[in-house]
Amino acid sequence: MELRHLRYFRVVAEELNLTRAARRLHMAQPPLTRQINNLEEELGVRLFVRSPRGLAFTPAGQFFHEHTLQILDKLEATVAATRRLARSKRQLFGVGFVPSVFYGQLPRLVRELRQKDDVELTLAELTTVQQIQALKAGRIDMGFGRLRIDDEEVEQEVLFEEPMMVALPAGHPLDGKTPSLSELAEFPLIIYPAKPRPSLADMMLGLFRRRGLKVRVSQEANELQTALGLVVSGLGITLVPEQVSQLTRRGIVYSYLADTNITCPILCSRRKGEAPTEVMLAANAILDILVENRRSGRYP
Template identity: 35%
Template sequence: MELRHLRYFIAVAEEQHFTRAAERLHMAQPPLSQAIRQLESELGVELLHRSTRSVRLTAAGEAYLDRARDVLHELGDAAEHARRVAAGTVGHLVIGCVGSATYSLLPQLSHGLARELPGVDFAFRGEMLVPDQIAALRGGDIDIALLRPPVADLGLVVEPIRQDRLVVALPESHALASAARVRVKQLVDCDMIIHSADRRSMMYDVALRLLRGAGIEPHIRHEVGETSTLVTLVAGGLGVAIVPEPVSALRLEGVVYRPLVNPTETVPLAVAHRADRDEPHLARAVGVIHELT
């Protein structure tokens, strides 16, 4: 049995006439009649009652017509789905974001991805540290990461997106909160709240390098893993924090953000995925992320 036999049978059943069915199929009548006979022989049942004027379905033919239509419909759907997969317009992706990207980029990103790739189901995980993102990428728990390099894993593709400036988060009651800009040297007597060294946050090294470059040996009051916790502690007056500028999108009562005067460095943001992942919908999502950032 071939698919053409199903198409032939459906045409004859709908036209109830071999000549009209042959014209519809753009073929001669004898081969059509022969093909239907072959189909009946293979099935071992009579599908059609034939007369000199018309054709009508047997009970078996009625049942077979419904299933034949279903088969061709499913094949059409399968072909369309395959084309959409090849075009990268369907699929499922989980995106993991570092803390600063969670607040500044995730709202815009989720909206933009849904608009550009409506057939792709996206899920998001926020407040992830880079080591956790790398482990999640390797384990397949997330498909794409928005992270802060450096990344030493050669099994990942890491593509730079942008460079973010650094700002200082201050309690609104702090003496420096009224300044338009803050010099790093002005933080000399401040209690510092920083991202945790134990959880291998790259911002730990960035903050210490910046402070020590200004001749300050920092007094670290709290180390935290999550950016939201860090900003909450600042808002509570427990210290100040050096953070990437996008963190300022996280607005809490009691905290203000001030730019640093001539900071010595910026922090990169990159999009990463496993090097062995080449699905079209993943590639398209990475492209949209580049466009949106």
Template identity: 45%
Template sequence: MELRHLRYFVAVVEEQSFTKAAEKLFIAQPPLSRQIQNLENELGIQLFERGSRPLQTTQAGQFFYQHAVKLLSNAEEIKAMTKRVGTTDRVMRMGFVASLLYGLLPRITYLFRQQQPNLKVELIEMSTKDQIQALKEGRIDVGFGRLRISDAAVRRVLLREEPLMVAVHSSHPFSNKTEGVYLAEIAEENMFFYPTTSKPNFSTQMQSIFSEHGLEPRYSKEVREIQLALGLVAAGEGICVVPDSARTIQFPHLKYIPLLDADAFSPIFLATRNLDESEDIHALFDCIYQIYDLEAIKYDRAGF
């Protein structure tokens, strides 16, 4: 059995047609049919329900499909990682969501560069969702994000849970509640969510927190990015929920107050490929925990 046989089989399953699969693979249909028949002969089982329209797998075929997809994914990971290992100039490409630049990511990256002078570090802004695909395709090596997105080919490590704040105008009644407010108190306010990138994103994460409390913001609007949301808050247009690190963004008349609900936090994850146990990944985790120690931030050290 060769990888090409797995690719042929997966294409037929996903297209539910030998004809469409052959077009996708840029081969003629008769050779494709023979390859699938040879695969069935080698396995000694029938993979497809003959005569079904559209084409359907047998129970054994569905089992084989699920594992074939994993094997092909692992093969692509190995190929990408091998290319990286064989590259003369070592490079680590780090995907990140923009809001993390207001927190500790710049310090972590700077320390990492100082401790790894022979490693070229590239920062690439992308959503958490896009990071998963980029990891699998070898376009980045690690991803820093805020969403819980599961994928069998990706290992996700929770670094910490960042408290959430409410940004308000200094004339707003909430600005005097320095101890903080609850989600139930702000649900009736004009509220800005961000960003407007493809979902899921931070906006959907915040709306989910409201939903889990049986709440729904009465007046809400999505805007492009966090700076725009906070600029509108500073103009007295409404309020916005942001991570604690966003307090470094300052506008006149802009105030930040804590959210008091127990689950009012935004998780920060680091994602890597499952098979990647490189020394560079270990070194990056060491830098992260060094910074956390300096800032007295609680964390559970990952098993890297």
């Protein structure tokens, strides 16, 4: 399947008439008909129902139309952004992050980099595993995650260890207490993200397993916000890094754990062995200040 097939399909889908679509595409109708037939053969489904009055979508055709529109819109936006970047001579710098690090220092790093006239900053919400893959593929230049991953092409720097807290529904029996893990193990646990694994979910389960504690997982969520919503709904409790507690939400309370040694790292991942660009040097300098602020307790 080629890109032109999707573009032909989009025009035909908009017109629902092969003659008008061919006119818009500045081509004869028979070649356009062959292209649509070839697309249907490759997919193995009928996209249109033909009649003397024109075309109508099949259910598969409607589904394909909705999703190819997203692909083509994204492609056109990417092409336009690429041309703008080339004209502006700005340096592209990609940052990947897990959601739980965005309640602390990362927004300030983003703000300061965006203020630089020679930087075009892109952000991508990715798990730590996905960040490693994106770094190796060159899609991002720096990643912020929680999981230690051994990869010969990527280096990981521990910025600091962050205390873990438990998120509870308001009025929970442990509300207002400083519970131990054995006390938490008595209640259903919500873990996140469910996939891809390994992830913070495995780190969470490992905390209990290493202490010989069995937990009942009541629900797996793909997003942090979803997990917190499930806590509010009373489906269970979950563990979160300290900075997530900056997120105030009705019906949820956060408590520190009795064991203050239970922490979760914030890791900065970069490609190994590369000479740092000017943008990377600037990002590292900003990061050094933010980490020192965090360690000295000047803000969460």
